[in-house]
Structure formats: C-alpha cells, structure tokens
Amino acid sequence: MLGEKLRSAIDKISGARIINEQIVKESIKDIQRALINSNVEINTVLNLSKKIEKKALEKPSGNLSQKEHITKVIYDELIEMLGGKEYPKEPKKILLCGLFGSGKTTATGKLGLWYKKRGRKVGVIAADTYRPAAYEQLETNAKTAGIDFFGIKKEKNPSKIIKEALKKFETHDLIICDSAGRSGLDEELVLEIQDIDKTFNADEKWLVISADIGNLAKKQAQAFHNAIGVNGVIITKMDGSSKGGGAIVACNETGSSVYFISTGEKINEFEAFDANRYLSKIMGYGDLEGLLEKVKEIEMDNLSPEEMMKGNLNFKIFYEQLKATKKLGPLNKVMEMLGMGNKLPKEAMEIGQEKMESFKIIIDSMTEQERIEPDLLNRSRIERIAKGAGKDIKEIRELIKQFKKMKKMFKQFKGMNEQTMTKMGERDIGKLMQGLQGRKSMKKKFRLK
Ligand SMILES: Nc1nc2c(ncn2[C@@H]2O[C@H](COP(=O)(O)OP(=O)(O)OP(=O)(O)O)[C@@H](O)[C@H]2O)c(=O)[nH]1
Ligand SMILES: [Mg+2]
Numbered sequence: 001m002l003g004e005k006l007r008s009a010i011d012k013i014s015g016a017r018i019i020n021e022q023i024v025k026e027s028i029k030d031i032q033r034a035l036i037n038s039n040v041e042i043n044t045v046l047n048l049s050k051k052i053e054k055k056a057l058e059k060p061s062g063n064l065s066q067k068e069h070i071t072k073v074i075y076d077e078l079i080e081m082l083g084g085k086e087y088p089k090e091p092k093k094i095l096l097c098g099l100f101g102s103g104k105t106t107a108t109g110k111l112g113l114w115y116k117k118r119g120r121k122v123g124v125i126a127a128d129t130y131r132p133a134a135y136e137q138l139e140t141n142a143k144t145a146g147i148d149f150f151g152i153k154k155e156k157n158p159s160k161i162i163k164e165a166l167k168k169f170e171t172h173d174l175i176i177c178d179s180a181g182r183s184g185l186d187e188e189l190v191l192e193i194q195d196i197d198k199t200f201n202a203d204e205k206w207l208v209i210s211a212d213i214g215n216l217a218k219k220q221a222q223a224f225h226n227a228i229g230v231n232g233v234i235i236t237k238m239d240g241s242s243k244g245g246g247a248i249v250a251c252n253e254t255g256s257s258v259y260f261i262s263t264g265e266k267i268n269e270f271e272a273f274d275a276n277r278y279l280s281k282i283m284g285y286g287d288l289e290g291l292l293e294k295v296k297e298i299e300m301d302n303l304s305p306e307e308m309m310k311g312n313l314n315f316k317i318f319y320e321q322l323k324a325t326k327k328l329g330p331l332n333k334v335m336e337m338l339g340m341g342n343k344l345p346k347e348a349m350e351i352g353q354e355k356m357e358s359f360k361i362i363i364d365s366m367t368e369q370e371r372i373e374p375d376l377l378n379r380s381r382i383e384r385i386a387k388g389a390g391k392d393i394k395e396i397r398e399l400i401k402q403f404k405k406m407k408k409m410f411k412q413f414k415g416m417n418e419q420t421m422t423k424m425g426e427r428d429i430g431k432l433m434q435g436l437q438g439r440k441s442m443k444k445k446f447r448l449k
Helices: 002-015 021-037 042-056 066-082 104-117 134-145 158-168 187-200 216-228 245-253 275-283 288-301 305-309 315-325 330-337 353-364 368-372 379-389 393-413 418-437 440-446
Strands: 093-097 122-126 148-150 174-178 204-210 232-236 258-262 270-272
Touching: 002 021, 002 066, 002 275, 002 288, 021 042, 021 066, 042 066, 066 245, 066 275, 066 288, 093 104, 093 187, 093 216, 104 122, 104 134, 104 174, 104 232, 104 258, 104 270, 122 134, 122 158, 134 148, 148 158, 158 174, 158 187, 187 216, 204 216, 204 245, 216 245, 232 245, 245 258, 275 288, 315 353, 315 368, 353 379, 353 393, 379 393
Parallel strands: 093 174, 093 204, 122 148, 122 174, 204 232, 232 258
Antiparallel strands: 258 270
C-alpha cells in the first residue's frame, strides 16, 4: 500500500534517535520502494530522491526540528510530484476521451452533476456510436444527474450527432461530449476522436483513465495529447486497490494535470483532485500539519521506558514525560512495564495545560547541562533561570520538587517485584499526580480499586 509505505518511511525519520545522512538515505530507499511499487517511473523516483536528499539535511527554517524539516521536505516534494491544478470553473465545452471501459460515460454524468450543482446549465452528448447501448447508458446517467441529454439512436456518424446537439444546447452554459473507446489507441480511434474534436471544438479536452494502469498512463496521455491536445485528466476507479499514484504522477509529467478523481460507481462518488488531500488521505493524516504533529508524537513515544527506568531521570526526560502524560504516552508505557498498565485513570495522567506551559518555559531557560544534571541547580542558577524565564523563584522550586518526586518514584520502581510495585505504585503515583496537579481534590480519582 503506497500510503502505508510512505508513512513508514517518515516513521523511520521520526523514530530515529539521531538524524544523519544514513537515516535519511534509508528513508529515501523506503520512499523509492513505495513509489516504484505504485508504478511511478524510475526516473521520476530518482529525481525526487535527489531533491529530498539535497534538502533534508539543510538547516530547518522557522522553529521546525530537523525531523519535522525532513518530513516537510518529503511531503512537499511528493505534493509537487503529484501536481494538480484547480479544475476550470467555467468551461464551455468538455470533450472526454479514453480507452475502453476507462469510465468516460460514467464520468460524463458525474461531471455534469458536478457543474450543475455549481449553478451551470449542463447538456451532455452521446457521441459514442461504437458501443451498443452507449446511448441508453448515457441517457440513464443524465437522468440520474438531472441534466439534459442529446443523442441520435442508430446514427453512426458522431459528427452529425454533435452538430445537432450544439444547436439544441445553444443556450446551455456547459456541454459535455462522451466519446467511444477502443482497446488501444489505434488509427481508427485517432481519426474518430480528431473528427469529433474538429466538430465539437472544445475548450477542455480531458483524458479519462483508470487508476490501475499505473505509469502506462504516460504513454496514453501523450498519445491522446498528440491526437487532439489533451489538457486535463480524470482518474477513475480510485476506490480500487490501486491508489492511482503512478497514473497521477505520469499524467502530471505530461503536463496534463489531474482535475477530478472518481471514487466509485455512484454518481456522487466524484471529487476534485487535490494533491494535499490525496496524500494525507492515503497516508492517513489530516494534512501536513497533522503529519508534523504525528512526528512529534512518535518522537515522544520513542522515549524508551528502559532509559527512564535507569533512574537517571533528568529535566529533558521529565519534560517529555509531562508532555506525553497528556496523551498517555511513555509514562503509560512505564506503567505497563510495571504491570499496572490500565489501572491509572486518564484524569490522573493529565496535567494542567497552564502548568505544563510554565514548566516548559522554565526548562527552556535551563542550560543543556542543567537539564541533564539537575543536581547542578543551586541558588544562583535558580535565580538566573527564574530571571530568564520571567518566573518567580517559587515556581522554579516547585518544578524541582515535582521533578524530585518523579525521580524518586522511578527509583523506587526499580528492582521491585511486581506485587510490591503495584502497591507502591498506587500510593506513590497518587501522591505524585496530586503533586503535579497541585490539587488535593484529585485524590479520590487516584484511588485504585
Ligand atoms: N468502482 C468504480 N467503477 C467505476 C468507476 N467509474 C466507472 N466505473 C465502472 O466502470 C465500468 C466502465 O465505465 P464506463 O463509464 O462505461 O466506461 P467507458 O469509458 O465509457 O467505456 P467504453 O464506453 O466502453 O469505452 C462501468 O461498470 C462503471 O460503472 C469508479 O470510479 N469506480
Ligand atoms: Mg462509454
């Protein structure tokens, strides 16, 4: 699955302890595999890899961490590769072309409905004189969409039908013309589609292709482009097992952007293509922001409980803990390790946002050395930190107190057998949380049954 594989490439970055060239290369390899599996052309994949590699280890801009920066670089490059222009808002005539069964007739109805909903008076033309019952199929689709239909049953010359239709639809805002497919783009089809094109004289000529053809889309798009000058693409069957990555990229490379995607057989299973939405959907995140959030979370989840259990708790880990407890992150893992995983009520794990912020500001004002060796914090250092953080000395002392409690708790957990740990845990965690919350009233909530 393209999305999953891309995600695991990004997880590799977020989960890494150290970011260096090697980890970036490994992640790029994963991306390459994901794209090649999805039928993206090898040259495109190599190009993308080069761009990511070049930018990944640059200094991050703004307040992004290196991991976030790399994630953003990957995301941005993928988006660019997928392309996507906004679909035309006021097309006058759209000609749909494509091979057998790609979804032209279905898309004619869907597009009609799309533009009708946006206030346009739409008429569709049945110019496929090749497939038996193409007339009836489009007639039915038009009826479902509530748009006007024109066709001449048994007429074998598409141009004749189009000429009549243009007269009939003179007052319509948008006319969409369906056309016949073939199993390949042979001479017969080329001549026919060129003939249709001459008569219909569309401002928009869109190729309809199925998501599963992968990078073959490039050849097709180029061939149709040579025949009539394709300037847009509709990708159908995006609901199938193929997520269309190869086809989308291939079309983008021919200069014909994907405007719409069809996601099912029903008339309303149709969307405007948006590379950002597409990528975040297949990767399972809201958007780039969502992805960056995820990077942070994974980063925190990777805080090793073993590391914390060594008893060398410092402010760095402590702060990660504070952040993570909000999401039941690593602290929860520690609890699980101690055999008391599910016993903590959620509320107990949460700490007031305000206090967190305050602690963060204070820890930010410490030197790296102080964060790692909290014992360094003597009076003069505390005064300096208070000044730097714009906080009262009392608040720094409070933080140190909470920190010491937590450190003690971890130490106590170490080396105990499970039973005693559970007992100790109940009492100590209760106390600890109470302390962190600074609220006596929370006490009841911690009582474990
Ligand atoms: N699952 C799924 N099926 C689709 C989609 N679009 C079209 N189909 C189905 O694909 C089949 C072919 O669709 P048509 O619209 O008839 O394709 P066409 O390009 O007009 O085919 P020809 O006229 O034979 O060239 C039909 O059974 C459609 O219901 C889609 O997005 N998803
Ligand atoms: Mg058809």
